Amino acid sequence: xxxxEIRRYRPGERTNPYxxxxxxxxLAALLLSGxxxxxxxxxxxxxxxxxxxxxxxxxxxxxxxxxxxxxxRIPAAQLLALAPVPAVLIVxxxxxxxxxxxxxxxxxxxxxxxxxxxxxxxxxxxxxERDVWAFALLAAVLIGLLSWYAVSxxxxxxxxxxxxxxxxxxxxxxxxxxxxxxxxxxxxLGLHMTSGSRxxxxxxxxxxxxxxxxxxxxxxxxxxxxxxxxDRLRQNIKQTxxxxxxxxxxxPQGELSRxxxxxxxxxxxxxxxxxQEKSVYLRGFTGGKYENGTWKPLPDAVYGGENIGMxxxxxxxxxxxxTQSAAxxxxxxxxxxxxxxxxSVKNASRDAVYAPASMEKVTDGDVRERRDALLKGRxxxxxxxxxxxxxxxxxxxxxMVAESWVSSPQTEEQTAYAQAESVYRSFVYDAYTAxxxxxxxxxxxxFWQDYDDENDGVYSALSRIREVLKAQVRYSETAExxxxxxxxxxxxxxxxxxxxxxxxxxxxxxxxxxxxxxxxYAEGYYLPIAKTQSSADxxxxxxxxxxxxxxxxxxxGIGWLPVDATPGYYFDAVALQQxxxxxxxxxxxAAIDEDRSGADQVVEPSGTxxxxxxxxxxxxxxVAAVGLGIAGIVxxxxxxxxxxxxxxxxxxxxxAERKRRRMSIEERVRxxxxxxxxxxxxxxxxxxxxxxxxxxxxxxxxxxxxxxxGEYERVNGLLEKTIYGxxxxxxxxxxxxxLFVQRLWGRNVKxxxxxxxxxxxxxLLAAK
Numbered sequence: 001x002x003x004x005e006i007r008r009y010r011p012g013e014r015t016n017p018y019x020x021x022x023x024x025x026x027l028a029a030l031l032l033s034g035x036x037x038x039x040x041x042x043x044x045x046x047x048x049x050x051x052x053x054x055x056x057x058x059x060x061x062x063x064x065x066x067x068x069x070x071x072x073r074i075p076a077a078q079l080l081a082l083a084p085v086p087a088v089l090i091v092x093x094x095x096x097x098x099x100x101x102x103x104x105x106x107x108x109x110x111x112x113x114x115x116x117x118x119x120x121x122x123x124x125x126x127x128x129e130r131d132v133w134a135f136a137l138l139a140a141v142l143i144g145l146l147s148w149y150a151v152s153x154x155x156x157x158x159x160x161x162x163x164x165x166x167x168x169x170x171x172x173x174x175x176x177x178x179x180x181x182x183x184x185x186x187x188x189l190g191l192h193m194t195s196g197s198r199x200x201x202x203x204x205x206x207x208x209x210x211x212x213x214x215x216x217x218x219x220x221x222x223x224x225x226x227x228x229x230x231d232r233l234r235q236n237i238k239q240t241x242x243x244x245x246x247x248x249x250x251x252p253q254g255e256l257s258r259x260x261x262x263x264x265x266x267x268x269x270x271x272x273x274x275x276q277e278k279s280v281y282l283r284g285f286t287g288g289k290y291e292n293g294t295w296k297p298l299p300d301a302v303y304g305g306e307n308i309g310m311x312x313x314x315x316x317x318x319x320x321x322x323t324q325s326a327a328x329x330x331x332x333x334x335x336x337x338x339x340x341x342x343x344s345v346k347n348a349s350r351d352a353v354y355a356p357a358s359m360e361k362v363t364d365g366d367v368r369e370r371r372d373a374l375l376k377g378r379x380x381x382x383x384x385x386x387x388x389x390x391x392x393x394x395x396x397x398x399x400m401v402a403e404s405w406v407s408s409p410q411t412e413e414q415t416a417y418a419q420a421e422s423v424y425r426s427f428v429y430d431a432y433t434a435x436x437x438x439x440x441x442x443x444x445x446x447f448w449q450d451y452d453d454e455n456d457g458v459y460s461a462l463s464r465i466r467e468v469l470k471a472q473v474r475y476s477e478t479a480e481x482x483x484x485x486x487x488x489x490x491x492x493x494x495x496x497x498x499x500x501x502x503x504x505x506x507x508x509x510x511x512x513x514x515x516x517x518x519x520x521y522a523e524g525y526y527l528p529i530a531k532t533q534s535s536a537d538x539x540x541x542x543x544x545x546x547x548x549x550x551x552x553x554x555x556x557g558i559g560w561l562p563v564d565a566t567p568g569y570y571f572d573a574v575a576l577q578q579x580x581x582x583x584x585x586x587x588x589x590a591a592i593d594e595d596r597s598g599a600d601q602v603v604e605p606s607g608t609x610x611x612x613x614x615x616x617x618x619x620x621x622x623v624a625a626v627g628l629g630i631a632g633i634v635x636x637x638x639x640x641x642x643x644x645x646x647x648x649x650x651x652x653x654x655x656a657e658r659k660r661r662r663m664s665i666e667e668r669v670r671x672x673x674x675x676x677x678x679x680x681x682x683x684x685x686x687x688x689x690x691x692x693x694x695x696x697x698x699x700x701x702x703x704x705x706x707x708x709x710g711e712y713e714r715v716n717g718l719l720e721k722t723i724y725g726x727x728x729x730x731x732x733x734x735x736x737x738x739l740f741v742q743r744l745w746g747r748n749v750k751x752x753x754x755x756x757x758x759x760x761x762x763x764l765l766a767a768k
Contacts, residue, residue, distance in 0.1 A: 023190070024151050025065070030187030031147035031162060032057045036140060037180035038166040042108050048133050053140045060084040060144030068152055081148075084141045092134035096127075100135025103127035112172060113301055121308060151191060159188045242351070246382040249349035250544055251523045252502055254287040254295030256488035259479045259502035265544030269348035272527055273539040276339040278394045280527040281550060281562040282542075284352035286373045287521040290436050293488045295506065295521040297373045302431050310427060311372060319420035321372040324559030326360035326391040331414050332403050335391055342387045347544075350382025354524050357552060357560050358392035372424075373520075396571055398459045402557030421557060428554045432518035435510050442490050443514040446472060458517060458553055458563070465511045466565050469504060473497045475567045504566040505549040518554040522562065523547075526569070649760070665729060669722045672737050676715075679744040682758050689719055706743040715740045 036057055040047045063083050070077035102123045109122050150158040163184040170176045243249075250265050252258040274280060287295025288302075303311070314320065319327070329335035340363075343354055353367045353375035365386025366378040377383025393400070409415040435443060447468050453460075472493060479499040482491035489510055492503040505521055512519035526548035531540035550564045564570045660668060673689065680687045680696070683703050687696045697712040718737055721727050729737070745759060 021065075025061075027187050027190045028061050028144075028147045028151045029058075030183050030190070031150065031159060032061060032144050034180045034183035034185075034187065035143045035147065035162060035166050037177055037183065038170050038175065039104075039136075039139060039143075041177045041180070042111075042170065042175040043104065043132075043136075046103065046107060046132055048136045053136055056084070056088065056137050056140040057144035057147075060141040061148040064145055064148035064152065081145060084144070085138075088134075088137050088141050092130075092137060096131035096134030097138055099125060099127040099131040100133070101139075103132055104135060108169070108172065108175070111175065113304070121304065147187075151187075154191065156188065156192050159191050163188050245380065246349045246351035247347065249351070250347075251285060251349070251547060252549075253285055254521060254523070256293045256295075256502060256506055257481060259488075259500055260477075260481075262500055262502050262547050262549065263477055263545050265347070265547075267347045268541045268543050269346055269547070270354060270525055270542040271344040271346060271539060272525075272542055273342040273537070274339060274527070274532055275341075275538060276337070277529055277532050277538075278339075278392070279529045280341065280356050280390075281522070281548070282341075282343070282354040282525045282527060283357055283522050283552075283562075284349070284354045284524040285522065286552065288373060288432055290506070290510065290521075293482070295509075298371065298431055303371060307427060310423065314420050314424060317416055317420040319417065319424065320369075321424060321559065322355075322369060322375065323360055324421070324424075325358045325561060326389075327417060328402075328406075328558050329391045331405070331411075331417055336393055338389050338391055340387060340389050343385070345382075345384045348525070350379075350384055351376060352524075353377055353383060353386060355388045356390045356392065357562055358390040360389040360391050363387045363389060397553070397555070397561035397563050398462050400555050400558055400561060402555065406557035418557075425554070425556060428518045432520055432554065433513050433516055435513040436487070436489075438487060439490055439510055440514055442493060443511050446493060447511045448515055458555065461512060461515050461517055462508075462553075462563055462565070465508055466570065468511075469507065469565055470567070473499065473504075475504070476500060479503055501549040501566040501569070505551050505564075508551040508563070508565040512551065512553060520552050520560075521549070522552045523549045526550075665734065666722055668734065669719065669729060669737065672741055673719050673723070676737075676741050676744060679741070679759070682755070683744075683746070689716065689723065704743065704746055704749060706746070706749070707740070711740060 033054075036050075036053055040050055040053065064081040067078050067081035070080060102125055106122045146158075146162065149155070150162065163181075166184060167181060170180070250261060250269070252261050270282070272280075272282070286297065288298035289296050311321075338360060341356065342364075345354075348354070353362075353365070355362075355375055365383055365388075367375050367383065367386065368378050370376055377386075405414050406418055406421070409418045447465060451464055474497065476498040477500050479492070479502070480496040482488040482496070486495070488503065489507050492499045493507060502523075505523075509519045509521045525542045525546050527540060527542060527546070531542075532538055548566075548569070550562050550566070550569070552560045553563050554560055656671075660671065663671065677687055677689075680700065683700075685696060685699045685703065693713045693716045696716075697710060700707045700712050701709045715737055718729060718733050722729055751759070
């Protein structure tokens with residue numbers, strides 16, 4: 001007897017076949033259009049004809065549709081879907097795809113380097129126009145096939161992968177196109193609304209088309225326009241996340257417009273213990289490039305090109321810019337005694353590692369180097385405690401002169417150091433000597449016009465800069481903000497003529513560079529010798545009032561060392577001349593002595609009334625910060641938990657489906673039984689095999705409209721037939737069981753969010 005064909009029935013299904021075909025074609029067109037627009041935009045001027053690329057993709061999708069239609073009668077007709085691939089190969093002469101793909105990747109890398117001043121290396125080789133066409137046409141054909149496959153198989157996951165792939169690629173390649181994103185989103189939305197057990201209805205189509213039309217209108221309006229509010233929001237979110245992880249940074253971070261923040265706080269930022277009585281600059285930020293009134297670390301592009309791998313090679317030679325001066329002292333022979341500095345971060349940012357330029361090594365703490373400029377903590381929330389050793393003289397850095405062995409090394413170690421240092425020195429002079437072009441006329445007129453360069457050098461140039469600044473400007477903790485169209489350094493030197501350490505340091509760096517001396521801007525905290533001398537055990541608390549900015553100069557053969565031009569932070573010419581003839585001795589931190597620094601310290605603010613008045617406001621700010629931090633942590637943990645649950649769910653369902661294919665009919669029935677009763681229990685109905693089937697059937701029919709009266713009793717009988725009777729189900733009976741289980745998910749039933757979570761995750765144990 002011929003078995004009747006079993007057709008799958010979907011409740012409320014009233015899909016017109018022509019409507020279904022048109023809807024699938026529209027969704028495929030949306031997906032491939034969004035993909036192609038993104039790919040074309042990333043070409044950056046080398047894109048082939050958009051019409052030709054669209055035609056190739058559309059032809060590929062049509063072949064996929066024809067293959068699906070013909071395969072109902074002739075299974076081998078599925079191969080028709082691949083027909084466009086050999087056609088493109090023949091048309092393009094079977095060559096050019098790799099070269100064209102390489103050119104496309106190079107275009108994206110070049111866009112990234114241009115926007116972010118990056119140094120990503122490009123792939124070698126050139127591509128002709130023919131190669132570009134070959135790759136574009138082949139990619140379009142594959143995009144068309146993939147888009148049709150996602151729609152015809154109703155694969156929301158594949159559609160989501162396509163959308164996310166092109167979104168990430170556009171963001172990386174700096175080719176974000178709102179219209180393309182909207183088309184991809186519309187295709188994915190339409191597929192989601194009509195996939196699975198959801199029928200393709202006019203209402204669903206109307207909703208999807210309406211939402212897509214609104215999104216497209218917005219995308220067309222936004223395309224090609226700048227969105228400063230979005231950029232500000234992105235920066236604010238980035239800063240908020242940074243503050244939640246590492247704490248609020250009170251340092252200006254090179255932004256001269258925020259110079260007034262330097263010593264705004266009076267809270268304890270660092271607790272520092274040192275074994276020697278001497279002043280120490282604890283560097284937390286360095287800026288090598290000056291742009292629009294802000295110092296930033298050198299861009300990645302500087303480390304690219306001919307400098308690619310330079311820092312890695314230096315490491316293989318045992319040369320590290322962060323420990324260079326300590327290595328120089330060690331090789332000199334008559335080196336100062338090693339000093340141990342322990343740092344405990346209190347209210348300063350935990351992102352930066354505050355360490356002296358004369359650092360020898362980190363003995364306690366997990367830190368990482370960022371190029372040759374910054375030290376960062378590796379922890380998720382930064383680093384709170386670390387210990388470094390350093391080797392430095394008590395004399396100011398400007399008195400340093402390299403020993404003769406740097407130019408005429410005597411040992412193998414000195415030779416290796418000298419060779420590596422010469423390579424790094426060449427890089428330093430290329431990267432750290434460029435003064436701002438707009439500032440050069442002012443710098444040359446003020447600092448170098450009447451300069452006597454007979455005994456030129458770092459000491460002479462720095463003395464000149466100090467003299468000019470002393471005569472030209474005056475120190476003030478509160479700096480007057482420069483107008484929007486004025487450069488902060490030029491405004492400081494010629495108009496306001498007053499400022500704090502941030503502006504003094506910035507002007508010093510630019511003046512040194514204008515004279516050809518490599519220099520960079522630095523921020524951090526200054527530990528004066530007076531604080532170590534007044535401590536019984538060498539421990540000092542550095543507050544926001546100890547925040548400071550200074551310049552770092554590269555001394556040939558020695559390395560980066562701090563120099564200062566801020567009043568009260570350097571020795572006068574007479575004191576410096578006296579130091580040259582005195583022995584370089586360092587006292588241990590054990591007792592209280594008089595301040596012998598020889599420099600006048602910056603006067604502390606008089607009175608504490610303002611501080612007392614600000615205490616209630618400070619408490620409120622701290623409470624708000626703690627609350628915001630807790631909320632941020634909860635959000636992060638919730639997001640991580642949700643991601644873990646989704647990944648676990650996807651894996652278990654994939655594993656269950658894979659395992660089910662290898663099961664016997666009886667094993668599949670038992671698995672369906674387990675899942676069925678798990679779902680029934682989630683709807684609040686007590687049920688068991690063969691127990692009160694009539695009452696359970698009635699309860700299910702009342703709870704789930706998709707379950708018809710008597711359907712549960714029929715399915716219960718099928719389960720008893722296999723489990724109790726040992727009789728295998730017929731294929732149509734197994735399909736009826738599976739269909740009933742699918743209806744228990746209640747996809748067309750309104751549910752509370754709790755019930756949605758239960759149905760999505762609580763059944764995972766049954767899916768194993």
